[in-house]
Amino acid sequence: MSGRLATGGRLIDRSRALEFTFDGRRLTGFAGDTLAAALLGAGEGLVGRSFKYHRPRGIVAYGPEEPNALLGIGRAGRFEPNARATQVDLSDGLEAESQNRWPSLAFDVGTLNGLAARVLPAGFYYKTFIHPRPFWKHLFEPVIRRAAGLGRAPRHRDDDTYEQVHAHVDVLVVGGGVAGLAAALAAGRAGARVMVVEQSAHWGGRAPVDGDPVDGRAPDQWLGQTLAALEEMENVRLIPRCAAVGVYDHGFVLAAERLTDHDPGAPGPRQRLWRIRAGRVVLAAGAIERPLAFPGNDLPGVMLASAVRDYLVNHAVFPGDRTVVVTNNDDAYHTALALVAAGLRVPAILDARAAPNGLLADAARAAGIRVLAGHGIAGVAGRQRVAGVKVCAVAGEGAVVEEIACEAVAMSGGWSPAVHLWSHCGGRVAWDADRAMFRPDPAHPPRGADGTAMVIPAGAANGRLSPAAALAEGTAAGTAAATGQDRIDGSDDPTGTDIAPVWMMPQGAGPALRAKAFLDFQNDVKVADVDLAAREGFESVEHTKRYTTLGMATDQGKLSNINGLAVLSQALHKDIPAVGTTTFRPPYVPVTLGTLAGEARGDLFQPVRATPMLGWHVEREAYMEPVGLWRRPYCYPAPGETHEVAVAREVNAVRQGVGILDASTLGKILVQGLDAGRFLDMLYTGAMSTLPVGRCRYGLMCSEQGFLIDDGVVARLSDDAWLCHTTTGGADRIHAHMEDWLQTEWWDWRVFTLNLTEQYAQVAVAGPRARDVLETLSGDIDLTAALPHMHWTHGTLAGIPARIFRISFSGELGFEVAVPAARGMDLWQALLRAGQGVGITPYGTEALHVLRAEKGFIMIGDETDGTVTPRDLGLEGMISKKKADFLGKRGMERSHLAAPDRWRLVGLRAADDSVLPEGAYVLDAGRTENGQRATQGRVTSTYWSPTLKRGIALALLRHGPDRMGQSVDVSRIGAAPIRATVVAPCQYDPDGGRMHG
Amino acid sequence: MAEVTVAPLTLPGMVTLKADLADARVAAAVRAACGQDVPARLGASLDAGGHGVLWMAPDELLLLVPDATATVAGLQGALAGLPHLAADVSDARMGFRLTGPGARAVLARLTPADLSAPGFGPGQVRRTRLAQVACAVWMTGPAPVDLVVMRSVAAYAAGLLQGAAAAEAVAPLG
Known part of the structure; x- marks a missing residue:
């Protein structure tokens, strides 16, 4: 089993032991460990069960590509499901639990599914469970739900807070390895505003682990000097634990920073979402090692070769006493050498290539490691973890030539550049046959608004795997990005061209072995499933993905995509580039919902718009309803009154005495200019240009299609100015509608519009006693016959400058009084005092609705739904027959x-x-x-x-x-x-x- | 936190003027109204007392004046015959003042505009968002930072600003 060496570990602090629990068991790790490292160090090889067959799964990887170690972390208000153990920094007292197992991790009822693997082939969701229908609801779905369930949703309110920060930089560098830091140094020295985000807690990428010199220096020495230089620059910001998750139009990039995850409960937000506007992005995100597809490759103990040496060098954690290395390229030899150097045994390197003879192979042989060229794995011994490997010739059908006892297998199928962020916004990838990888295609970059490339890839993300190439390309990319260039001349470094592509090991494996070789560990997709999809006619990689669920798990196929599409291309007898890749979509790694919500929670979830009188309504305990983002009183129940009784009382008050309504939410748009009348004649179905100054007219607005979109009273203020009232919900929409026409079609008309909704508080005073109440207020306004229905006037009322419109939506004598918003509460109070003697009654939106319905007045949104014309509503009289044209005229003439x-x-x-x-x-x-x-x-x-x-x-x-x-x-x-x-x-x-x- | 204080900003009278900003008569009328020249795009021309004019759009200015009613009348007189719109909007907005060295950092949490020192400074205005609502931000001098939102969302904006100012903020890159 795995364990911890007595010495070593460049990232751990052995003086700080940290206790944590896994499924209730108390375990110990060190400061500097990830949870994955601590689990392996504590000998925990089994961390989860696979999705479909509930097969035992162990840790495979070191980074965000980990498919298996998805754990529930924390408890109650700090519980998080599906946390990737490789990305969780160990903290003291951390509680972790495995998922997708019942009743326990070691004894899982679901493994019976494994026996039933033959009846759960590719497309099983689609084929098996669709018919008969009742079986789906009552049998299959409950069983699948019970068995599946990767993680349970948190049930508690989140105890943590989150924040979002907008940043504007000239150069955003994604990735803090050699290429990224070199780019930051170059861009920073060129004077650019530079931000570097690194998803892990540490800088340097693979270089310190692999140990190859960088710029002639030991990697840790180069790293220290480079970081020191960067930290001195005020124009450069280095952010560790920050994963760039999406690249969008115009150089917009989202990055999620983990602030206190490594120190739960620390003050401040838990995570921060950076919303970055970058002039140019340098993509130095590195590369991800690919697994090899051989029978039994999913058993705990089979790991990526690079991950094995990451755990070994960084955490002094080894996967087992004896590790067999299986590879098709030179890079995995680093792992064998590192294991031997640490005093561990490497019984053999199984190299799929016929004649591995590079420097690393020579070094391995010199270190006494047995290298079996042209050999691979035909099977893995062991039930819950690796006990040995069955060796076969790669070229054959899998006849076992030898069995080697071991506790771990380190596999390498080559490297795939992390092109995800390159691809999010339209960048294409090209197949590099020499290196067996998809690389960013410089001819088809993601382009910004100016047509230049938004993203410049460098180093391993560009398919150039050596530190020398990373340094050269990073420096060039940083300089280019800081100086307005959008591309670099790529390095011609040959590292990685030694690979011999192997997509199924052994090459001639029959169906039985292909059914044991896993491509997607989390979703249990095997080579045989992709073969089957191809036989059933799924030629598109996108369709195969959905049919087999390949790459659809929470790791989004970081390990499985390339192997899967290569298997598909073989099954279809096509070239890999002809099959292509599936689409890379954001986010690159999962982002927790709290981070995306940021400050928008609780009271700040959504803005609530308040009229100047809202406080009074709330104090009176009005029952409020949302109208758009406004809160409006629905009714004002007296103590003990039901809403129905309150509404009836309010209606009766308006019919028999007087009521007042807070109508401040109504839209008020000023339209002014020499062509304003002509403009309004086009917008409304009726004629507004003929409206005399001082008069009001009810107007209908239609869409071009002839459907009613808004209504309201228009008042002519002066020769060239009209005030258009809109519905509460229509103010912003109708103002935009006006500007849309003015700016795009009638740009030469001399018309200005201004949304004055917020400038005025407006109160409807309605009922037979309305005039009496208004006349009680001191003022200079004549409200008698001098102000007939559908006229307006202005003056002073209760000492407040006011406009009074004599209009009625209730069918009673009605006035609407508009005053500057800051005086709205004064007016409201004055009206209440003035009407005390006649029982003035505030009424809400429901009484308003009842009053207008009694009168047969329509309400936009009730009588209209976007498919209703004025004629449908009996409003033919509102449609001008004299006007040559207006919006909707031709639309409503269509036959239907x-x-x-x-x-x-x-x-x-x-x-x-x-x-x-x-x-x-x-x-x-x-x-x-x-x-x-x-x-x-x-x-x-x-x-x-x-x-x-x-x-x-x-x-x-x-x-x-x-x-x-x-x-x-x-x-x-x-x-x-x-x-x-x-x-x-x-x-x-x-x-x-x-x-x- | 002590680094930033959020306080209500007492706003003077405000007048929206929409017109052809390149017209000499408009320039003269604006100068007569507030003593300032028509600002360039994204510009703010304000005196020490906070009076002056903000650029709002290619055809729109916001004048900050002691007496909005008189200013509207003055503008209408001066611009008679020229297409224009002048309206008193003194009550349409509410203001806030952010004082302290962290003001830019607090706003970086809420607004997508570049309010870092290289991107924004005295004599400039930005119309942008404060989380989910519209706002305009300007600086009359090296400090403080002033902003306005529409009146109906003032409570929301106050909540946003207080929340953003409560925790330690990340300063924008210099």
């Missing part, structure tokens, strides 16, 4: 919009005077071609009318206005339809005597 059998506005009265159900359909005889009940209309507004003491409703009904007095059936859920009579929309004061009074 002008058809006589459209659903049109009527009133409905239930036979028993009850309130019809909201959203109910008016039923028709027969059924539709889909077998549904035919309909001929729908209820759009329905209320209890306290005025009429019965239910009232507005509805859209086929041929509606021609059917007055007819009976129709209105649907009810769970009950028989209810009879209703077609009546006029206006059910109260149809001749309008009250509002003109």
